[in-house]
Amino acid sequence: MKQNRVNAVLKNMESMNLSQILITDPLAIFYLTGRMIKPFERFYALYLNQNGNHKIFINQLETVPEDLGVEKVRFTDSDPYLDLVIKAIDCKEPLGIDKNMAARFLLPLIDRKAASGFVNASLALDQARAVKDTQEQELMRKASKLNDMAMTEITRFFKEGVTETELAEQLKKIYRDLGADGLSFEPLFAFGENAASGHHWPDQTKLKAGDCIVADIGCTWEGYCSDMTRTYFYKEVTNRQQEVYNLVLKANEEAEKAVAPGVSLSSLDQIARGIITEQGYGAAFTHRLGHFIGLEAHEFGDVSSASTGQAVAGNIFSIEPGVYLEKDMGVRIEDLVLVTEQGYERLNHLSKDLTVVE
């Protein structure tokens, strides 16, 4: 068990007046134990109690290390495992559960009155996960470093006639060769007018001179995600493309510079959106400025006009303004930033200068 992380969750629970929580989200359990188990349809849960009487429920089919640092309760497919869970839960107190707990586990607990009430307590986990500890920061740095290298490498494959799909496949090979352990998400490449949609998926479109190339890519390192977008131009660039690019770049840079502990997240969105709106492209910036990231590419917490929170040292989120012009082009520039005690650290180090690839 990662005791500091467990303590953070217990502290968050305290402010929710919760003495116990039952966690079934495998990623949340990984976060707390350091051990990844994918249970598929089987029951797998971590029970935490303020009294320290934590337990982990794991099917016998899973191999787990001896020293998980928490009492293991093992059961087989034919065991009445819910009896074991109910025995552990204090039925006189409300039970926190995570937002993704499946109905097939939750309903029987409710029917059998395993607790005095059932509360979605995911915030206790999400708020802890939003503040990365030094170990997590190091893994996130490494993932973004690999991502920088991969982006540099993939630009070598920008050739007349290459398709978006071919680039996506080539990138996966690059990630493997670099030793990344997986993808944060399926790589996104969009050429020319395909880039006018914020979420175009790679297809058989061929690259041609004058196209913009939006590359939104991310790999994982020990489970932690990177996520970066760069926009390139192939062989030639028009004045308008340059104008849009430099506008998005300015929005990206000014928002990043403002990142510091205590700064409201909505003000970051405002800075970027203000710059873009001032030049008449406000309606073309169709999404929030950024999202939190960690073990998942999109984690709890966003950087938008609707955000009510403030940046806290240890937060890692994306800064990714974009301008999308229908039937024409798109530009997005995205970095991950870590909020530090002094201000911020950018996790991506790849140049953002306007680049025309020959």
Place this chain on the structure above:
Amino acid sequence: MKQNRVNAVLKNMESMNLSQILITDPLAIFYLTGRMIKPFERFYALYLNQNGNHKIFINQLETVPEDLGVEKVRFTDSDPYLDLVIKAIDCKEPLGIDKNMAARFLLPLIDRKAASGFVNASLALDQARAVKDTQEQELMRKASKLNDMAMTEITRFFKEGVTETELAEQLKKIYRDLGADGLSFEPLFAFGENAASGHHWPDQTKLKAGDCIVADIGCTWEGYCSDMTRTYFYKEVTNRQQEVYNLVLKANEEAEKAVAPGVSLSSLDQIARGIITEQGYGAAFTHRLGHFIGLEAHEFGDVSSASTGQAVAGNIFSIEPGVYLEKDMGVRIEDLVLVTEQGYERLNHLSKDLTVVE
């Protein structure tokens, strides 16, 4: 809406005394509407009622065709969508929900007494999905045909020193070139003693003469899954390897031959296990004989000693006996079979003769 499938679900609900169900599993909704939407963290649900007053709840962000054949209830991220759902539900009747409904949706419905009770009613969906209609059968045939072609193609890459990972990557390319729309699961290749584990994942192990090669692979066609295992030998084969191979082959063939409507699923497992046990390898056949398959590689329904059901025309499941000898080798031979009115149809047509690849 696929009216026959909706009717099958409603009929199953009737026998559970349920007048209404709220379905949030995107695959189950796809099965009933023919339309795939991946809602990520957003609310997305199909409500069915015996009175025909069906509704589908879809965020405005999703683009959907006009003619879904069911009343659409649209809402934005800032709308109180649960109010709309609660308005649709008959609060005086119990509500069926699917087994995977997330706690963040279920708990508020319970708290607000949206129904007189909440019941895991996934069986109504699962039992309908277990009987494939002719359209689904055709898609499953096509997926397995692509899989046959892919397996034939990948054997060309069995060369001295090739790694399991390289084969897995090559296979993905083959699937793409064949036009498959995705993977049923990550391809599994295991050489030599790696094959002694039923679920070894591809690593950097290099192929060498005398190795067995277990290849367990599957692609999708319009969302429907194929799944096949073949075991090859590289350059040479020992008497013992041949003996084990022929034993597993016999178990596979005899179990397949017994498939027919009305046959108990457990008896199929018994036939294969009996053959293997008789030759002293019973303990080395460490898993169930098969699993149901369709929109998911593993669907509700299995073919094991614990199965209580009978084969029904339209069922599609795997027949995959295996023998795993620690620190030595493994053999598994798997086909998908469709239960027909007369008996069965094998969806894989690739030879199962013992093959030594040069």
